[in-house]
Amino acid sequence: xxxxxxxxxxxxxxxxxxxxxxxxxxxxxxxxxxxxxxxxxxxxxxxxxxxxxxxxxxxxxxxxxxxxxxxxxxxxxxxxxxxxxxxxxxxxxxxxxxxxxxxxxxxxxxxxxxxxxxxxxxxxxxxxxxxxxxxxxxxxxxxxxxxxxxxxxxxxxxxxxxxxxxxxxxxxxxxxxxxxxxxxxxxxxxxxxxxxxxxxxxxxxxxxxxxxxxxxxxxxxxxxxxxxxxxxxxxxxxxxxxxxxxxxxxxxxxx
Amino acid sequence: xxxxxxxxxxxxxxxxxxxxxxxxxxxxxxxxxxxxxxxxxxxxxxxxxxxxxxxxxxxxxxxxxxxxxxxxxxxxxxxxxxxxxxxxxxxxxxxxxxxxxxxxxxxxxxxxxxxxxxxxxxxxxxxxxxxxxxxxxxxxxxxxxxxxxxxxxxxxxxxxxxxxxxxxxxxxxxxxxxxxxxxxxxxxxxxxxxxxxxxxxxxxxxxxxxxxxxxxxxxxxxxxxxxxxxxxxxxxxxxxxxxxxxxxxxxxxxxxxxx
Numbered sequence: 353x354x355x356x357x358x359x360x361x362x363x364x365x366x367x368x369x370x371x372x373x374x375x376x377x378x379x380x381x382x383x384x385x386x387x388x389x390x391x392x393x394x395x396x397x398x399x400x401x402x403x404x405x406x407x408x409x410x411x412x413x414x415x416x417x418x419x420x421x422x423x424x425x426x427x428x429x430x431x432x433x434x435x436x437x438x439x440x441x442x443x444x445x446x447x448x449x450x451x452x453x454x455x456x457x458x459x460x461x462x463x464x465x466x467x468x469x470x471x472x473x474x475x476x477x478x479x480x481x482x483x484x485x486x487x488x489x490x491x492x493x494x495x496x497x498x499x500x501x502x503x504x505x506x507x508x509x510x511x512x513x514x515x516x517x518x519x520x521x522x523x524x525x526x527x528x529x530x531x532x533x534x535x536x537x538x539x540x541x542x543x544x545x546x547x548x549x550x551x552x553x554x555x556x557x558x559x560x561x562x563x564x565x566x567x568x569x570x571x572x573x574x575x576x577x578x579x580x581x582x583x584x585x586x587x588x589x590x591x592x593x594x595x596x597x598x599x600x601x602x603x604x605x606x607x
Numbered sequence: 608x609x610x611x612x613x614x615x616x617x618x619x620x621x622x623x624x625x626x627x628x629x630x631x632x633x634x635x636x637x638x639x640x641x642x643x644x645x646x647x648x649x650x651x652x653x654x655x656x657x658x659x660x661x662x663x664x665x666x667x668x669x670x671x672x673x674x675x676x677x678x679x680x681x682x683x684x685x686x687x688x689x690x691x692x693x694x695x696x697x698x699x700x701x702x703x704x705x706x707x708x709x710x711x712x713x714x715x716x717x718x719x720x721x722x723x724x725x726x727x728x729x730x731x732x733x734x735x736x737x738x739x740x741x742x743x744x745x746x747x748x749x750x751x752x753x754x755x756x757x758x759x760x761x762x763x764x765x766x767x768x769x770x771x772x773x774x775x776x777x778x779x780x781x782x783x784x785x786x787x788x789x790x791x792x793x794x795x796x797x798x799x800x801x802x803x804x805x806x807x808x809x810x811x812x813x814x815x816x817x818x819x820x821x822x823x824x825x826x827x828x829x830x831x832x833x834x835x836x837x838x839x840x841x842x843x844x845x846x847x848x849x850x851x852x853x854x855x856x857x858x859x860x861x862x863x864x865x866x
Binding site for chain 2: 411
């Protein structure tokens with residue numbers, strides 16, 4: 353890696369109180385992410401991937417270690433990382449467009465300006481006919497796309513996605529994955545994707561970080577040096593998938 | 608309308624039974640007047656009932672309810688925002704709800720006389736508690752994941768309140784408002800029992816004292832009419848203010864509970 357990393361996770365540990373004692377969830381997790389890199393974090397269910405992401409976003413504090421962004425210790429939440437949680441968490445009382453512009457409203461962007469900016473993206477996300485619909489009127493795939501667009505309009509250099517396609521059927525998931533791959537190229541953001549889907553990780557990421565089962569440690573970092581667009585049927589893809597699955601197998605049971 | 612049809616059949620049937628029972632059993636009019644006699648009494652004194660008595664009672668109920676809503680939202684928000692106040696006062700508010708506010712009427716008369724003020728106060732007291740409790744519960748039930756998401760965007764506590772907590776509390780507020788609306792007319796009427804110059808409650812008591820039972824019924828008909836009307840206004844306002852509620856299906860609600 354050349355130059356300063358955009359994001360550096362430095363020896364992050366976290367324990368939770370559990371049954372009188374404490375349960376170590378993250379055990380000295382360290383890795384770097386270069387500017388405009390797309391990194392997938394993969395690991396068994398319940399290994400603390402979401403906790404790690406929340407620490408990176410500043411929503412939880414680490415017991416030990418720290419997060420560095422552009423060489424500086426990360427500050428309070430909401431300043432540097434755009435976060436998309438597992439559930440779409442659209443606000444049912446706001447229309448789709450009002451949901452999408454929420455981060456900009458929070459940052460004090462005038463409503464008209466935020467709307468104009470968001471509208472440009474609606475066609476790409478297949479939401480142009482639904483800007484006045486309430487989330488309750490949207491399909492699961494549309495809700496997920498609206499949440500994704502909301503995250504990308506947060507205007508942060510780093511985007512942290514927590515299993516953004518988890519709840520979708522395979523067809524919709526594939527289409528959104530293609531979207532995300534294309535978006536990454538166009539927008540030049542640094543992306544951190546938490547997933548438990550090996551294929552998704554290889555399809556999208558420049559690098560895959562494999563975490564062990566609890567307490568999570570970095571087991572292996574695997575470069576994905578495949579040309580894009582990638583096909584899950586290519587032999588190099590299949591080979592890499594086997595390698596990552598093997599790495600996961602050694603860490604414990606896959607959830 | 609078609610769904611409501613069975614109700615109307617029952618109402619008409621009951622009225623017919625009532626009418627024929629009073630005629631064939633020759634029940635004295637001061638004990639139980641026939642529905643036709645009630646209707647006649649209603650028509651005969653409709654002018655004074657509406658222009659004088661209804662006006663007073665509705666004024667008491669309306670102003671009292673609006674005051675209670677404003678107070679309930681203010682106090683409920685304050686209790687939510689200041690945990691110490693909540694721990695100190697919220698249990699008292701819950702316990703005080705076990706006292707029927709009606710029993711305070713004689714006290715209010717001793718303190719404030721026979722004017723409109725004690726009637727307004729009793730409406731405010733009766734309506735305040737369900738609204739305040741609904742506001743505290745509603746604000747407290749804001750989804751933790753949504754609050755977290757908002758914080759990740761850099762929201763201030765004030766933005767959390769306006770953008771998540773208040774919208775979450777609105778359905779709960781309207782449920783409390785529904786209860787309060789039914790209390791409002793009743794509280795105003797009972798407030799008038801202890802003595803008043805005008806109002807449906809005063810009209811009913813005066814009619815009862817002179818055994819004009821058909822007039823008592825006429826008053827009751829109007830009171831229930833106004834209660835239903837107020838109730839409907841609240842439902843209509845909810846529909847207008849919370850249009851999105853129609854689209855939140857049960858499936859979504861359970862899915863969100865899981866995540």
